[in-house]
Structure formats: structure tokens, C-alpha cells
Amino acid sequence: MQARRREKSRAFWWTEWISEDLLEAYRVERVIHESATKYQRLAVLETAPFGLSLLLDGKMQSSLLDEHIYHETLVHPAMALHGDPRRVAVIGGGEGSALREVARWKTVEEAYMVDIDQEVVELSRKYLPQLSGSVYEDPRVRLVFEDGRKWLKSQNQGEFDVVIVDLTDPLEGGPSYLLYTEEFYKIVRSRLSEKGVFATQATSPVHNTLSFQSIKLTVSQVFARVSELVCFMISFSAPWGFVYGSARLGVGDLSAEAVEQVMRMAGVDGLRFYSGEVHRALLELTKHYTRLRQAPARIIRDSSPLFIK
Numbered sequence: 220m221q222a223r224r225r226e227k228s229r230a231f232w233w234t235e236w237i238s239e240d241l242l243e244a245y246r247v248e249r250v251i252h253e254s255a256t257k258y259q260r261l262a263v264l265e266t267a268p269f270g271l272s273l274l275l276d277g278k279m280q281s282s283l284l285d286e287h288i289y290h291e292t293l294v295h296p297a298m299a300l301h302g303d304p305r306r307v308a309v310i311g312g313g314e315g316s317a318l319r320e321v322a323r324w325k326t327v328e329e330a331y332m333v334d335i336d337q338e339v340v341e342l343s344r345k346y347l348p349q350l351s352g353s354v355y356e357d358p359r360v361r362l363v364f365e366d367g368r369k370w371l372k373s374q375n376q377g378e379f380d381v382v383i384v385d386l387t388d389p390l391e392g393g394p395s396y397l398l399y400t401e402e403f404y405k406i407v408r409s410r411l412s413e414k415g416v417f418a419t420q421a422t423s424p425v426h427n428t429l430s431f432q433s434i435k436l437t438v439s440q441v442f443a444r445v446s447e448l449v450c451f452m453i454s455f456s457a458p459w460g461f462v463y464g465s466a467r468l469g470v471g472d473l474s475a476e477a478v479e480q481v482m483r484m485a486g487v488d489g490l491r492f493y494s495g496e497v498h499r500a501l502l503e504l505t506k507h508y509t510r511l512r513q514a515p516a517r518i519i520r521d522s523s524p525l526f527i528k
């Protein structure tokens with residue numbers, strides 16, 4: 220009892236802006252690690268509601284409670300839309316979870332993960348090894364520490380089947396806001412093969428409405444077909460949006476059976492959230508969430524980036 224009381228007394232409340240109208244507080248049991256990398260502030264916290272968690276610039280990125288919901292929804296619909304992804308690039312995604320999901324596809328021959336911040340990758344491996352699992356031992360995996368936009372630009376045209384963009388939110392002064400612009404999406408499209416598919420995290424359609432709608436509008440300037448999915452992220456305290464771009468198909472064109480079949484053919488297993496049925500359920504929820512709040516949207520450009528709080 221005595222020990223439990225002492226333990227509790229070290230706990231404190233962490234506050235995090237969800238939007239400029241919403242500040243959240245959650246209990247932190249223990250700070251495992253805190254440092255400033257070359258690009259951002261990094262914290263690994265044992266939180267009471269979400270378990271062990273990685274935060275960048277004060278914002279939740281991945282918690283053991285539900286990171287699989289985010290990463291499975293980001294990666295698998297894009298891979299399923301392509302159907303036979305062989306060369307895949309993850310831009311960002313430093314804790315390794317998106318790469319872990321890509322590697323479930325046996326069709327994949329080469330999977331790049333390109334993160335500007337080597338320290339995020341190293342500290343995640345040290346303090347949150349559950350997130351990357353054994354993915355860095357996979358011979359198909361290539362790790363690159365470089366600005367994702369610069370790196371993608373240096374690749375050949377039509378090189379990738381799927382490009383997954385797994386970033387921190389577009390924060391003013393942060394390392395990722397120039398990877399939400401029309402100029403960046405043009406680079407992505409040109410490095411995708413004809414049937415290539417692109418997926419990006421797209422902030423919350425409910426709490427960051429202008430940002431979500433603007434990301435969608437900006438992607439639609441570049442890709443013929445743009446679609447979206449929303450899932451509820453417990454540790455972000457928000458419904459969370461993902462936008463997919465391609466030449467032809469959108470996520471709404473995939474039936475539950477088609478998703479199951481393509482994943483079976485590709486030997487995908489071990490998923491904890493996503494399935495054909497969940498895909499269809501998310502489409503229904505997405506309509507609901509995106510109807511809840513509407514906002515004007517604008518095209519995001521390098522010269523007029525968009526920031527959230």
C-alpha cells in the first residue's frame with residue numbers, strides 16, 4: 220500500500236493540444252526517456268490510459284494500446300488497392316510500425332523506410348522494441364536516414380508500387396509540414412508506377428477539419444482518384460483520417476471479399492484490427508465522421524503551408 224502510494228505520487232498529468240479548441244490531459248506514471256533530437260522533442264512515457272507511448276513535439280504518435288489500429292488502417296487499404304505491391308516506400312514512420320505492416324505482404328521484394336530523424340528510429344528500437352518487432356532483420360528492408368521528400372525526388376520515375384506517408388502532424392517549425400503540400404504530392408505521384416497507390420495520415424476530420432479537408436483537396440489536385448478512411452484512435456482522443464490517392468480505384472471500390480482475397484494471396488497474417496469486414500465498416504463510419512463537421516478547404520502549397528496546433 221505504502222509502495223503503491225509512493226508510486227502514484229510520482230505520476231503527473233500530461234497535457235496535449237488536440238486542436239486549438241481542445242486540450243487533453245492524461246496521467247503519466249513514469250517518464251522512461253526524454254530528449255531533444257536534431258529535429259524534435261522526443262518522449263517515451265508510461266501513460267495510465269494508453270500504456271507505453273512515443274511522443275514527438277509533445278504529441279502522441281504511437282501507444283501500445285492502439286498503434287496497430289492506426290498503422291494497419293494506414294498501410295493495408297493502400298496495399299490491397301494495388302493488389303500486388305512489390306516495391307514500397309514508407310516516408311517517416313520512425314518507430315517502425317508502418318514498415319512492420321508493409322512487411323506482412325509476402326509480395327513485397329523491397330521495402331524502404333526513409334526517416335529524417337535517426338534518433339527517433341534508434342530510441343524507438345531501444346525503448347519500444349515491440350513496435351518494430353523483427354522487421355529490421357527482414358532482408359527486404361532498406362533503412363534510409365534522409366529527408367523523405369529529397370530522397371523520393373532522387374529516385375527513378377515510376378519506381379514504387381505503394382508510397383506510405385506516415386508523419387507527425389503539420390506543426391509550425393516541425394520537420395513534416397512540407398510533406399503535406401501539392402509540390403510533394405507531385406513528387407510522390409511521379410515516383411509511383413502506373414497502378415501505384417499513395418496513402419497518408421491526414422489529421423482528424425473532426426478536430427482538425429480544415430487540415431483534413433485541405434489535405435484531401437490537395438491530394439485531389441495530383442491524383443485522379445482520392446478516397447479516405449477514418450478510424451477512431453483512442454490515444455489521439457479523436458477520429459483519425461487517412462487519405463489514399465491512385466489513378467483509378469478508391470477504397471470504396473474494394474469489397475470485404477476482395478480485401479480478404481488479396482491479403483490471403485499475399486500471405487498477410489497477424490493483423491489485430493484490419494480485415495475485409497472492418498474495411499467496409501470503416502467506410503460507413505467515415506461517411507458519418509466526415510459529415511459531422513464540414514469546413515472550407517484550401518490547396519496546401521510550399522508557399523502557403525497549413526499548420527495545426
Ligand code: SPD
Nearest residue numbers: 278279280312385386387
Ligand atoms: N496527433 C498525433 C498524430 C500523429 C500522427 N502520426 C503518427 C505517426 C505514427 N507512426
